[in-house]
Amino acid sequence: MTYLEFKESMREFPVFSVREIEKHFPNFDNRRLVEWQEKGYIQKLRNRYYRFTDYKVDEAYLFYCANVIYGPSYVSLESALSVYGFIPEGVFQITSCTTVKTNTFETPIGNFAYRNLKSGLFFGYHLQQWDGHHYAIAGPEKTIIDYLYLHSELESPADFESLRWNAAEISARISMEKLDTYISHIGSNALQNRINHLKDFLNANA
Known part of the structure; x- marks a missing residue:
């Protein structure tokens, strides 16, 4: 799975949890979350909760x-x-x-x-x-x-x-x-x- 595919499927969630990911992708590899954090695509807010970094923080x-x-x-x-x-x-x-x-x-x-x-x-x-x-x-x-x-x-x-x-x-x-x-x-x-x-x-x- 590419990041673009993931983001397209999860675009309705400005903040998303691992539970929501698993509902959309039952076999999701959590190592992708680490990889996408390192690339600056997503940020971890707290345990099991993440955000897309291109959302404006207001x-x-x-x-x-x-x-x-x-x-x-x-x-x-x-x-x-x-x-x-x-x-x-x-x-x-x-x-x-x-x-x-x-x-x-x-x-x-x-x-x-x-x-x-x-x-x-x-x-x-x-x-x-x-x-x-x-x-x-x-x-x-x-x-x-x-x-x-x-x-x-x-x-x-x-x-x-x-x-x-x-x-x-x-x-x-x-x-x-x-x-x-x-x-x-x-x-x-x-x-x-x-x-x-x-x-x-x-x-x-x-």
């Missing part, structure tokens, strides 16, 4: 990769906060939430970090279209909730001041009704307290 592609190489997962936390303009700076890694164990991966195209959430909190995301594919990313309200859920050290409105969050952008983009509905569904008093502190912070910076 934010959407990285978010797609984040979903594929470890899941189930969706982009959230600092990465989503940055997308929505809730924090002033970009982030140095792609951050996601997952129902499997917390993990990180350093890859040739960037670092990917995953934080565990219990299955009952795995909601509030949507599918964003990208190049004929899609990736899952938390909505603005769930992004806020995910962050607060995982940061129990936020105990007062002053703690939010130290985060340098963009209060005006948060107030403009999130639905307080949806936020309250999510909190009611989760049923956590500790999380409710953090949301109250967030609201105080937003009101003070309106």
Whole structure:
């Protein structure tokens, strides 16, 4: 099998796993993967996951990769906060939430970090279209909730001041009704307290 034949058969997968290769080519010789890496045709992202090197590495592609190489997962936390303009700076890694164990991966195209959430909190995301594919990313309200859920050290409105969050952008983009509905569904008093502190912070910076 030539590389061109392989790529033609696998072109629908911007990121592909050994399992997907074996579905298309039951007798595939894994030594080809080493050979094609050496030639720069493909890159290994993590164990058993690879990418074609001619795909442009931009934010959407990285978010797609984040979903594929470890899941189930969706982009959230600092990465989503940055997308929505809730924090002033970009982030140095792609951050996601997952129902499997917390993990990180350093890859040739960037670092990917995953934080565990219990299955009952795995909601509030949507599918964003990208190049004929899609990736899952938390909505603005769930992004806020995910962050607060995982940061129990936020105990007062002053703690939010130290985060340098963009209060005006948060107030403009999130639905307080949806936020309250999510909190009611989760049923956590500790999380409710953090949301109250967030609201105080937003009101003070309106």
